Amino acid sequence: MMQTVAIGWLMATASTSDLMVALVQAASTLPSFILSVFVGAIADNLSRRGIMLVGRSLIAAASAILTALIALGFADPWVILGVSFVIGCGVALNDPAWQASIGDIVERRDIPPAVTLLNIGFNTIRSVGPALGGVAVASLGPLITLLLSTLSFAVPLGVIWRCKWSVQSTPLPRERIRTAIYDGARFTAISSVIKAAIARAALLGLAGIATLALLPLVVRDNLNGGPTEYGMLMAGFGSGAFFAGITAGHFRRLMSLEWLIKLACLACAACSASLAAASSVGAAATVLALGGAGWVLAWSGLGVSVQLASPRWVVGRTISIYYALTYGGIAAGSWIWGSVAENYSLSWALVGSAGALVLVAAVGFGLPVLENQDTDHDPVEGFEAPAVAVELRSRSGPIVVRIQYEIPDEKTEQFLALMHQRRRAQSRLGARHWTVERDLQEPGHWTETFRTPTWTDYLRLNHRRAAADKELNEGLLGLHKAEHPPVMKLSIERPAGHPRRADHIAPFIARI
The missing domain is CATH 1.20.1250.20 (MFS general substrate transporter like domains)
Known part of the structure; x- marks a missing residue:
């Protein structure tokens, strides 16, 4: 001063x-x-x-x-x-x-x-x-x-x-x-x-x-x-x-x-x-x-x-x-x-x-400032990385996550309302290209899909989940009608039109 x-x-x-x-x-x-x-x-x-x-x-x-x-x-x-x-x-x-x-x-x-x-x-x-x-x-x-x-x-x-x-x-x-x-x-x-x-x-x-x-x-x-x-x-x-x-x-x-x-x-x-x-x-x-x-x-x-x-x-x-x-x-x-x-x-x-x-x-009448005193943002502990059959490094990716739900017709509106919250929650944590899809042949079959740039980003996303995200997951689970929990599938994207650089180098080294 x-x-x-x-x-x-x-x-x-x-x-x-x-x-x-x-x-x-x-x-x-x-x-x-x-x-x-x-x-x-x-x-x-x-x-x-x-x-x-x-x-x-x-x-x-x-x-x-x-x-x-x-x-x-x-x-x-x-x-x-x-x-x-x-x-x-x-x-x-x-x-x-x-x-x-x-x-x-x-x-x-x-x-x-x-x-x-x-x-x-x-x-x-x-x-x-x-x-x-x-x-x-x-x-x-x-x-x-x-x-x-x-x-x-x-x-x-x-x-x-x-x-x-x-x-x-x-x-x-x-x-x-x-x-x-x-x-x-x-x-x-x-x-x-x-x-x-x-x-x-x-x-x-x-x-x-x-x-x-x-x-x-x-x-x-x-x-x-x-x-x-x-x-x-x-x-x-x-x-x-x-x-x-x-x-x-x-x-x-x-x-x-x-x-x-x-x-x-x-x-x-x-x-x-x-x-x-x-x-x-x-x-x-x-x-x-x-x-x-x-x-x-x-x-x-x-x-x-x-x-x-x-x-x-x-x-x-x-x-x-x-x-x-x-x-x-x-x-x-x-x-x-x-x-x-x-x-x-x-x-x-x-x-x-x-x-x-x-x-x-x-x-302020149209854009009020709020104080979220009661919202708990602390991450929920207990996440364990899922087992995978492919060797992954920290920079491996992009990782594609698909979660499959079975939703009765009468609960479709509730499901979509929760999915609206889910999109915002997942995107805040680091999910990209989030979508939800409905099977045209089996209308009760829904798939949530999102991507993370790398395997480490996927792990980081799950380590960031807070109590509010857990409650949202429990709400979706309550709408799921199958006996087994929603099926989650993990995959890694690979371009089909352009072989990876290693695919060209390996034969060359073998000839030498």
């Missing part, structure tokens, strides 16, 4: 362009939009703690480089944006891995208060850091402030280095990055809960970032203040976020998650509109406290929704997609509202942001 104040004020004094000031937010958030999906796939396959160490190290290194450049007199606006982008890359590495680690550290029932606690911690620092940053910039200058913030990055690095937490192991090899990204994107696309949370988060970032992105201009142009006043206003924002955070549990008991997010968006809208008319630091700090309260309640609620809707095997990827589109919205919003402020006026930008936030709240 001290670094944020120093960089924001440094840009406000180094450039006369309102757009360049707003682009500091865009430069620091754009890497999360570009890199988060890739980082999420890594976080689900490698050590999340190790990824956090790399990300934090990059943040510290970039901060040290910026400090050195300022000391040498290179206070160019484009240099500031470039280093801000590198710092954003470190954040893009750290944040998805850190958020995905929450479920490794606490029980599922404790995820909502844990997410809120993280927001309280961050926004407590938001209420103290900017004030210290403003005082430091005013009394010591931006260079010393950047030096102090650079030295402070050793603290989280040391904490991550010393703290270790257990992670559920898997007997299967790591997924290939390309497959992991594909599976994560497909799971997110299928989950209506996650899609709603991501869409609302992107819109909230797009509409609501104007308050923070344009705050240096409010201080400089509307209030005729300096870095001390900027720090005081940021402290007001953080104080509101802190008090909202510690009362978030009470709010959740009073209303649904969706209504909480609606009210939070309206609070942010009121803050943005009132800030445009604020004529004193005290009035601006008061309305910013309201905005900070709405800000932390909205983001906590959206983060909880994504966390609870994501199984542990894919949580890094869903959170990374959530971060990518959220930061994409924030980066786009910083550019849009900065352009409006430069081409029209600062007041127009803030009032426009307020109107957009009201629309984001209204979107």
Whole structure:
């Protein structure tokens, strides 16, 4: 936060362009939009703690480089944006891995208060850091402030280095990055809960970032203040976020998650509109406290929704997609509202942001955010790989799975309704090209068919099954009329038109 104040004020004094000031937010958030999906796939396959160490190290290194450049007199606006982008890359590495680690550290029932606690911690620092940053910039200058913030990055690095937490192991090899990204994107696309949370988060970032992105201009142009006043206003924002955070549990008991997010968006809208008319630091700090309260309640609620809707095997990827589109919205919003402020006026930008936030709240009537607290995503243990008569390697495939059912005519509609759920469930777990077929000569004979790219992917699919998937299987079994359970057949695809390379090589070697 001290670094944020120093960089924001440094840009406000180094450039006369309102757009360049707003682009500091865009430069620091754009890497999360570009890199988060890739980082999420890594976080689900490698050590999340190790990824956090790399990300934090990059943040510290970039901060040290910026400090050195300022000391040498290179206070160019484009240099500031470039280093801000590198710092954003470190954040893009750290944040998805850190958020995905929450479920490794606490029980599922404790995820909502844990997410809120993280927001309280961050926004407590938001209420103290900017004030210290403003005082430091005013009394010591931006260079010393950047030096102090650079030295402070050793603290989280040391904490991550010393703290270790257990992670559920898997007997299967790591997924290939390309497959992991594909599976994560497909799971997110299928989950209506996650899609709603991501869409609302992107819109909230797009509409609501104007308050923070344009705050240096409010201080400089509307209030005729300096870095001390900027720090005081940021402290007001953080104080509101802190008090909202510690009362978030009470709010959740009073209303649904969706209504909480609606009210939070309206609070942010009121803050943005009132800030445009604020004529004193005290009035601006008061309305910013309201905005900070709405800000932390909205983001906590959206983060909880994504966390609870994501199984542990894919949580890094869903959170990374959530971060990518959220930061994409924030980066786009910083550019849009900065352009409006430069081409029209600062007041127009803030009032426009307020109107957009009201629309984001209204979107909730058609695209509500849900909290799946009762859904159990933990995998059910006990799966044993079926015996096969063909020698298979981990990369052997594609594997074709066929499950045959005998369904009475009077239960056809029930069966198809369950199959609709089955398709979504199997596809979320990694099944591809899923179909259900009805025998034309024996109408009671139905076949469910799907594919996995490799034998390992088939095993991974079954290791991912949760209690809800088991209940669905039991429902289908109840409709099956034959005495024996549904017959499952496994096969491996082989192209008929083109012989395998080994078929050509073996005769040649024999002749030699």
